[in-house]
Amino acid sequence: MGKEAWTSFGYSEQSNPFLYVVVPKRLRNANVFEQLRQNSKELITHHDLHATLKDILYHQSTSNFTEVDFKVFDKNLRGSSLLRRFQAGKRRNCKTLPIPFQFCICQYEKRDVTEGTLKNILGQFAVEQLAAFLEAQNVTSMCEKIKLQKVEAKQYQSTKINNLPNNTNFFEVTFEVAAPAKGKFQIPIRREQGQLDLGGALFTRMDKYGKNGDCMKNDLLRPYCTCKNESVLSRTSTNS
Incomplete structure (x- = not known):
């Protein structure tokens, strides 16, 4: 974007x-x-x-x-x-x-997560879920492996979000994947009693992906997959 x-x-x-x-x-x-x-x-x-x-x-x-x-x-x-x-x-x-x-576009207060361990846990969980999503779509053989490169996180300060109990937290997690994969993504993550879960149904791609996902037949998957070179060549030859 x-x-x-x-x-x-x-x-x-x-x-x-x-x-x-x-x-x-x-x-x-x-x-x-x-x-x-x-x-x-x-x-x-x-x-x-x-x-x-x-x-x-x-x-x-x-x-x-x-x-x-x-x-x-x-x-x-x-x-x-x-x-x-x-x-x-x-x-x-x-x-x-x-x-x-x-x-939700309501203006809830958010603060940067400064604790390195927590940020890393959130980032690792996010990339694992993104990788699991691609695996569920049966396209992992065509995409570069998803690994964490960098992560930033903000914690929502309001306890009134969707009637959250006191032991539940919401985080806005922004992460970059490591090369050769490409992409910066954002996803809300919910933590309840120490357990993590995705707070949204979709990962938001925050940077331009151009032709990186051209091997995907399903356009909805293009933002999430960095195609391996042979996958792009295969898709190109098929279309030809």
């Missing part, structure tokens, strides 16, 4: 990309427009966007876009239409909305 990934703006863009909405002129004096403006100041998710599209397609179009009362669109409430009032009495934050911790 390059240098931009390390800015506060870049971090937010990774987790919650910018959404720009253009409202038709005929609705810019309507109640739904004012409601949309109010809702834009709240934390929203892609589930809300999905609910909004359903609202436009199945409900607002039949009422000439006059409805702003809260409405449930699915049995399992995950998203709310941006054209309507949000659910009364429900705070909109990462604890109450279906937002995985990895993609």
